[in-house]
Amino acid sequence: MKRVTLALTLALAGGLTAQSADAQTLKTVKDRGMLSCGVSQGLPGFSSPDDKGNWTGIDVDVCRAIAATIFNDTTKVKYVPLSAKDRFTALQSGEIDVLSRNTTWTISRDTSLGANFTGVTYYDGQGFMVKKSLKVNSALELNSASVCVQTGTTTELNLADYFKANNMKYEVIAFGTIDEAIKAYESGRCDAFTDDASGLYASRLKLANPADHIVLPEIISKEPLGPMVRHGDDQWFDLVKWTLFAMITAEELGITQKNVDEMAKSDKPELKRVLGTDGNLGEQLGVTKDWVVRIVKSVGNYGEVFDRNVGTGSPLGIARGINNLWNKGGIQYAPPIR
């Protein structure tokens, strides 16, 4: 029903009002006093609500960082939980300002959805989870298996590609939400559950007995996950893009939540530029000079965000791997702030 409502909203928004491409998202958000951020319906480490309704996760921290640059207040975010198949419609119709929901960057999504990816918050890849009792050690042993998957994802497409390329048969059972898919996998309807590897570790935590399930070693795809904004509002696109870059740059320069105030007093030219004591880079972005200070103070740098949500400081315990900085063996790289 929600989907239909969304589509109708879209039809009305597209049809009756003159809501056009040069919409001033930043102004709209400021006037509203609230950032509307599309997140998942509950994926630990990326975006999930706790028992008090507070959202946490790496995708949530991106939303909070954007709110920090605009309002200097990370609580001014309205989280809109979206299923995989409703997410793009919600963005297109203007229900949300930014989609930060473990979404894979692909060319067709960049070109045909009327939206743009602003960067990569997490470099991921698709894997499989199976029950230990099946005694399967490789995804190549999954011939004739039944696989549970969330519908409307790149996962579903990669799955078809992988089994076809390896000449294996399988049965796909596609569910509307990740919880339904996990429930069916747990009840034994499927032999394997497939999702982005980070998602597998996160979902495994939700199972009754996580130790009975293993994630197979094969990673069958590239899944760069990142935030997405509507086409045609370059100012907003820049703001979201540079918020993430600022977090990465902060880690690179060793600016942390603790030492940010100290760093701001430094007279190193690069630190002065980034932290806004010199020049007006923030103002050119449409916010204040101290935008990076605001982000780091309230959310932390990229490394802190990673560790807190998915890394060693979290129940997921995922290693930095390729998500480390470019000068530390990973591929996270931000263009210079100057």
Add this chain to the structure above:
Amino acid sequence: MSIEPRNPPRQYVLKLKRALGGKAGWNGVAVQIAFAAILAWIAYEIVANASANLETQHIAAGFGFLTNNAGFDVSQSLISYSGSDTYMRVFVVGLLNTLLVSVIGIVFATVIGFVVALCRLSPNWLLSRVGGIYVETIRNLPLLFQILFWYLAVLAALPGPRQSISILGAAFLNNRGMIVPRPIGEAGLEPFLAILGLGIVASLALRIYARRALFQRGQMIHIWPYVLTFLVGLPLITMAIFGLPFTLELPQLKGFNFAGGTRVIPEFVALTVALSTYTAAFIAEIVRAGILSVHKGQMEAGSSLGLSRGATLRLIVVPQAMRVIVPPLTNQYLNLTKNSSLAVAIGYPDLVSVWAGTALSQTGQAIEIIATTMAVYLLISLVTSAIMSVYGWRLNRSLGA
């Protein structure tokens, strides 16, 4: 002075005036035309604006994507389908799955509904209480809950493929569904089917002839020996001449699952069971109301003629009750068809799940896909209700009402 015959006013113009203008005459017609023009203009504006805005926002539009490769697989399809087929085919696959579950659901719901209604009306205390409890329990629980109950509570309790429940070593039941032997056509299949088809046609013709003989001349003809010959004897002889029409491919456990045989997936079973039992509860009440609407004198008249309770119901009461039953029954059929879209909750690949779900999010073309989905449901509903109207009309005619 001759009297000229007065020409009658032109009928079609008057009819048009009455149809469009009603009592207001030509003024009414003008209002109607203006109203239609405004509606058309609004519709045009919506379409034109939407397409212009989609264009400026760089959102893909149009139906060009129908010929693109879909790239995802579907767990059940009545026609051959793989990931390298087009979106058009995905649409057909989804539509057929919706129709399959609806048609089978309607048949079961009707049968169960009638049985429960007759139970409820039965003079037998136990039967009528059981019928009553069924109706009150089933119709008062949410349908989505019932679908999930059948899927997660009942079917998940079945064992895995390696511990399947075997039925005579030919069919197997496990949490991947019911696996039955698959018939594979042999050389004798075509003559066998041809003879069987002829047999069915001949039997039907014979039945019509026999009924006519009974109603017009009061002559009883026993047709069952002929029917038996047509439907069993002749096909058997064909089999003897041309050989077996098909052989059975037995399912065998291979790897994770059974290879060979045909499988009915648990999603389909859960959805069909939930839809038909749920709708049956409503149909039961409709049938009960219909039967109670027939004057009890009809029942007494049947008894006084020496007819049994069953025969009275079948020959006298139900045909009259049908007049009352058919219109609300149509509603229930439409409800069942539309409720089948709840399939998405348990991963059954119906139209809403694969088309308005997967295909929508893979292409992002919400307007086109939601519009076609709505059009399809509308069309299915209109066709169902047209069929039921024709049936109701024939029924009324045969009862002379």
